[in-house]
Amino acid sequence: MASSCRRPEHSAPPDVVSYSPFYCFCSSRMIEIQTQMSERAVELLNLPEGQPCFLLDVGCGSGLSGDYLSEEGHHWVGVDISTAMLDVALDREVEGDLIVGDMGHGMPFRPGTFDGCISISALQWLCNADKRTHSPPKRLYTFFSTLYSSLSRGSRAVFQLYPENSEQLELITTQAMKAGFSGGMVVDYPNSSKAKKSGLGSETSDKTVPNQVQYSGQRCRFKNMKGKSAKKGRDWILEKKERRRRQGREVRDDTKYTGRQRRPHF
Incomplete structure (x- = not known):
């Protein structure tokens, strides 16, 4: 029997593991963590202030990161290898376009x-060979090189990941640099083994950046969502429904029950 603390990428291919109940039916805590990581990734993208952008979400899963992108006013396309997870995203009526694809085959x-x-918690999957024909260095290079091409000049790619060891991190950064990216590593909460999260930020500019792993001190708490509706509250739901109406989508009528929290069933 496998240990409960075993890394998920070691237990089965991503299109199998990602559809477990743990990944599909996330608790409010898991949704909050995913939203925070997405917020941090967008912060590192350094996008133009107040300007809607067209973004790619690699390993989008059920669309939790995409929800944050939509809330920020951006348009997005999500790619994931799991059709089951994308079906969940469709059921949740996310606002981005969804594509089935293996990131190791490249970005089309x-x-x-x-x-x-x-990309949130997806990149490390490319470091494993799930088939005899899989070569992690080649799959990483194919992904990074095609991604590099698909990005506009001077734009950035931010990957939140959990590297297993320094060798894995070196493999990832080497293939990213080989494909043309420059950038470095940022570690949030480096002194906490539980909250420690790594992010690889890369740029598609011609500016020369030393191939070094850069560590930050403990980062401040995520900025308050001032002026924004509480996520999943009535105002947030009404705003989301209004956006969909403007897009010409079919939306249920608003009632006194819209946004009302349901009692848990035991």
Whole structure:
């Protein structure tokens, strides 16, 4: 029997593991963590202030990161290997376009399509060979090189990941640099083994950046969502429904029950 603390990428291929109940039916805590990581990734993208951008979400899963992108006013395309997870995203009526795809096969987009890319907890899957034909270095290079081409000049890609060891981190950064990216590593909460999260930020500019792992001190708490509706509250739901109406989508009528929290069933 496998240990309960075993890394998920070691237990089965991503299209199998990602559809477990743990990943599909997230608790409010898991949703909050995913939203915070997405917020941090967008912060590192350094997008133009107040300007809607066209972004790529690699390993989008059920669309939790995409929800944050939509709330920020951005348009996005999500790619994931799991059709089951994308079905969950469709059921949740996310606002981005969804594509089934293995990131190790490359990104099938025209050059300069996107203003930026984020990826939450997906990149480390490419470091494992789930089939005999899989070569992690080749799959990483194929991913990074095609992603590099699909990004507009000067844009950034931010990957939140959990590297297993320094060798794995070196493998990832080496293939990213080989594909043309420059950038470095940022570690949030480096003194906490539980909250420690790594992010690899890369740029598609021609500026020379030393191939070094850069560590930050403990980062401040995520900025308050001032002026924004509480997520999943009535105002947030009404705003989301209004956006969909403007897009010409079919939306249920608003009632006194809209946004009302249901009692848990035991």
